[in-house]
Amino acid sequence: MAHVTEDKNFRLPLSIRPRRYAxxxxxxMEAKTFSGQQTVELELEKPSNELILHANALQLGEVTFRANGKSLKPAEIRPVQVSETVVLRFGEQLPAGAAALDVAWTGRFTEGLRGLYAAGKVAATQFEAADARRLFPCFDEPAFKARWALTVRVPPGLTTLANGPLVKDEQDGPLRKLTFQETEVLSSYLVALVCGPLVGTPEEKVQGIPVRTWALPEKAHLTRFGQDAALAALPRLQDYFGLPYAFGKVDQVGIPDFEAGAMENAGLITYREIALLLDPATAPLSMQKRVAEVVTHELAHQWFGNWVTMVWWDDLWLNEAFATWMAYKIVNDWRPDWRVWLDFDTGKAAALHLDALRSTHPIRGEVRNANEAGESFDAITYEKGGAVLRMIEGFLGENAFREGMRQYMREHARSNAVADDLWRALANASSQPVLELANAWIGQSGYPLVSASVEGRTVTLAQQRYYSEPGVRSGERWPVPVVLRYADGGGVREQRVLLREAQTKVTLEGSGEVKWLCANAGSTGFYRVAYDDKALERLATNLQALEPAERIALLADRWALARSGQATVDSFLELASRFGDEEDDAVLDELVGRLAYVEARLVEGEEQKRFQQWVEKLLGAGLKKLGWDSAPGESDRVKLRRAALVRAVGGVARGKEALAEARPRVTRMLNGDKAALEPNLLDAAVAMVARAGDRPLYEKLLEKMLAEPDPATQRRYLMALTAFEDPALAGEAQKLFFTDKVKMQDVASFVTGLMGNRTGRDAWWAEMQKRWKEVLARTGGAPMLLRRVVESMGGLRERKQLEEARKLLTSQPVEEAKQAIGQTLERLDQDVALRERAMPEVSTWTKRQP
Structure with a gap:
């Protein structure tokens, strides 16, 4: 008879629980092996003749069960690979009540980027979702919270960090024996250990919490900014939750090779170096904002996730969505001049794009095992989840929302909760139909397209589900919290409507003629809007009356309608042509992104040249007026506007003048002249010059990339290597992919870069198909990297390539990226169809341009 554990969806029985691990x-560190011994204090609800623990690739030694003064050895120790468990079977019943289990074991460092692994000279752990079992035999599910008392024996001369502060450091033969303070109750995925030649900032306390930021010695000069971000975020988070920080201290560590962006281990947060380390004197503002946002996201998890934890991975979205939304809220309070909600909207746009596919998934879906949990780390979980929380907050009001949050944190302190617990707390605090609102948005995939037309003072609103595939219709509806913003005789006003039905008429408050109406005020709603021609024209002639977020949404929604065949691409280009005088950097970013898509996919040959000239004409004057050098005391807004215009004129339009301006500046910068390029122009200028670059430049960038301590600069050079359009150099970059000069953490970005190279793409795609197994092996099996390698196929153009991709992914599927495969093929299918449908249309439109 098969044992219950012979199933990859096996879940631990709730009748046996760990209380404490010592x-x-x-x-x-040399042999990359480890040995361990531990005592787990247990609570058995009822007698049992077996114990089941998680263990993956561990060799168990001596095992003893102790209860009521009696010791028992297991009659059988059986590892089960499919469920990554070990079954301890005993010859007699183990009694109910308190007990202890002593276990000794050995194991090896993991080859990939999870469990305990070697990241260069640093040994680090990464346990989420289910890899604590690669280092400890343990109860590796989030509902099994316990205290952890860790002691580590390591070679001398290394820095070793764990969740708790170090309480004892003693000599133990040739090793150091380090004892760490016992933790609060934690799920196993939040336990962490880092060991290596790291140096830290001096300890600084904020509201009594010691904070330090750590890196390799050659990167120590890059730790200050991340340290400041943590010092700014902690008091604001304590204040928001009305609860003190629970984990004693905060250590933040830059890890030289890391799968995700960062990991919120309690009291010991680990980061990919680029998400923590930077030099504010040379880092573009986008990097500074990204580091501040990631640091704050991980600190928000210390409450939401670590203090109150989901019961199972199907509520992972709640952890991530909440931390995503919260990070922007806190950073916005710290640096209002950064306008980070506009960056939040960029993330929301990625989720809107993904959620318009048939192969999307609800924010909260069924998760049967830890592998499926790994697939859930996507834009729907983070960004759509965050956007829905923001939409609900917008509807309930900030104060009621925070009061509900505080109730939830108090009720479930130190334990586990499910999403409905949060909705109930928010409903109590606000007396609003939160359950109806939340469950409709969380349980149902997709989102509505709200159409709006205005006659006099009557607005007609209708909803249908938006699909990016032309011609697809379905009958779902949502309770849509619509916020209307409009101008009439009395000025600008707002009105809220909960649109539940397929269609409704709303009479606008106020009086006089309605000059314009925006049907998603501040763009806080997770829906798209289709205006009728008259309403659209009124908005287009009053662009500057709209908030930046609303102008962005106007462009994005029009583009979405063109994608789905509900509007023409030339109607989008007509709208885009109204934005020639746009001065807001965030709106320019949106515009440039859309024009880049058209230039890269919908025009070829002569048409492409004509389109490039049109882009240069539309935005070139703005760049000429600003020039490439920043004036003393210039605002960040102006710097970012210049960067967007350089991307438009130099990147999309491939303007000769822009290239001629960038080339000598990049040369000077590479020779050490820091003033040659304003930091926000570095990415665009280096990429542009590399595209047209020669072998000496390729070799110089490669050499600099390998020696560069600053992770953002290193990544800039690495990605520039994929941009060279000289076919011989494009070939060199393709060979480079298969060497360890491209770190494991960077393989997916590098593949995406190679796929975006115009002259190298076809050769790379042929190579990728031929060496698919080798390409996948470069990820070390890391699920996030595998998914992104699959997604890189979205860079293909032609129907023939789409069929080849389909064939490759069908004949050699990637188990860990099933969802990504479905989404990538569907999106590529739509991109190919759009290209075939729109090329003649865009060609006619470019010919009509003066």
């Missing part, structure tokens, strides 16, 4: 680990 573990000693010995690390052999």
């Amino acid at each position: 573990a000693t680990l010995t690390l052999d």
Whole structure:
């Protein structure tokens, strides 16, 4: 008879629970092996003749069960690979009540980027979702919270960090024996350990919490900004939750090779170096905002996720969506001049794009095992989830929302909760139909397209589900919290409507003629809007009366209608042509992104040249007026506007003058002249010059990339290597992919770069099909990287390539990226169809341009 554990969806029985782990680990950094022994204090609800723990690739030694003064050895120790468990079977019943389990084991560092692995000279752990079992035999599910008392034996001369502060450091033969303070109750995925030649900032306290930021010695000069971001975020988070920070101290560590952006381990947050380390004197503002946002996101998790934890991975979205939304809220309070909600909208746009596919998934979906949990780390979970929370907050009001949050944190402190617990707390605090609102948006995939037309003072609103595939219709509806913003005789006003039905008429408050109406005020709603021609024209002639977020949404929604065949691409280009005088950098970013898509996919040959000239004409004057050098005391807004215009004129339009301006500046910068390029222009200028670059430049960038300590600069050079359009150099970059000069964490970005190279793409795609297994092996099996390698196929253009991609992914599927495969093929299918449908249309339109 098969044992219950012979199933990859096996879940631990709730009748046996760990209360405390006391573990000693010995690390052999040279041999990349470890040994451990631990005592787990257990609580058995009822007698049982077996114990089941998670363990993956661990060799168990001596095991003893102790209860009521009696010791028992297991009759059988059976590892089960499919469920990554080990079953301990005993010859007699184990009694109910308190007990202890002593276990000794050995294991090896993991080859990929999870469990305990070697990131260059640093040994680091990454346990989420289910890899604590690669280092400890443990109860590796989030509902099994316990205290952890860790002791680690390591070679001398290394920095070792764990969740708790170090309480004892003693000599133990040739090793150091380090004892860490016992933790609060934690799920196993939040336990962490880092060991290596790291140096830290001096300890600084904020409201009594010691904070330090760590890096390799050659990067120590890049830790200050991340440290300041943590010092700014912690008091604001304590204040928002009305709860003190629970984990004693905050250590933040830059890890040299890391799969995700960062990981919120309690009291010991680990980061990919680029998400923590930077030099504010040379880092573009986008990098500074990104580091501040990631640091704050991870600190928000210390409450939401670590203090109150989901019961199972189907509520992972709640952890991530909440931390995503919260990070922007806190950073916005710290640096209002950064306008980070506009960056939040960029993330929301990615989710709107993904959620318009048939192969999307609800924010909260069924998760049967830890592997499926790994697939959930996507734009729907983070960005759509965050956008829906923001939409609900906008509807309930900030104060009621925060009061509900505080109730939820108090009720579920130190334990686990499900999404409905949060909705109930928010409903109590606001007396609004939160359950109806939340569950409709969380449980149902997709989102509505709200159409709006205005006659006199009557607005007709209708909703249908938006699909990016032309001609697809379905009958779902949502309770849509619509916020209307409009101008009439009395000025600008707002009105809220909860649109539940397929269609409704709303009479606008106020009096006089309605000059314009925006049907998604501040763009806080997770829906798109289709205006009738008259309403659209009124908005287009009053662009500057709209907020930047509303202008962005106007462009994005029009583009979405063109994608789905509900509007023409030339109607989008007509709208885009009204934005020639746009001065807001965030709106320019949106515009340039859309024009880049048209230039890269919908025009070829002569048409492409004509389109490039049109883009240069539309935005070139703005760049000429600003020039490439920033004036003393110039605002960030102006710097970012210049960067967007350089991307438009130099990147999309491939303007000769822009290239001639960039080339000598990049040369000077590479020779050490920091003033040659304003930091916000670095990415665009280096990419543009590399595209047209020669072999000496390729070799110089490669050499600089390998030696560069600053992770953002290193990544800039790495990605520039994929941009060279000289076919021989494009070939060199393709060979480079298969070497360890491209770190494991960077393989997916590098593949995406190669796929975006115009002259190299076809050769790379042929190579990728031929060496698919090798390409996948470069990710070390890391699920996030595998997914992004699959997504890079979205860079293909032709129907023939779409069929080849379909064939490759069908004949050699990637189990860990099933969802990404469905989404990538569907999106590519639509991109190919749009290209075939729109090329003649865009060609006619470019010919008509003066």
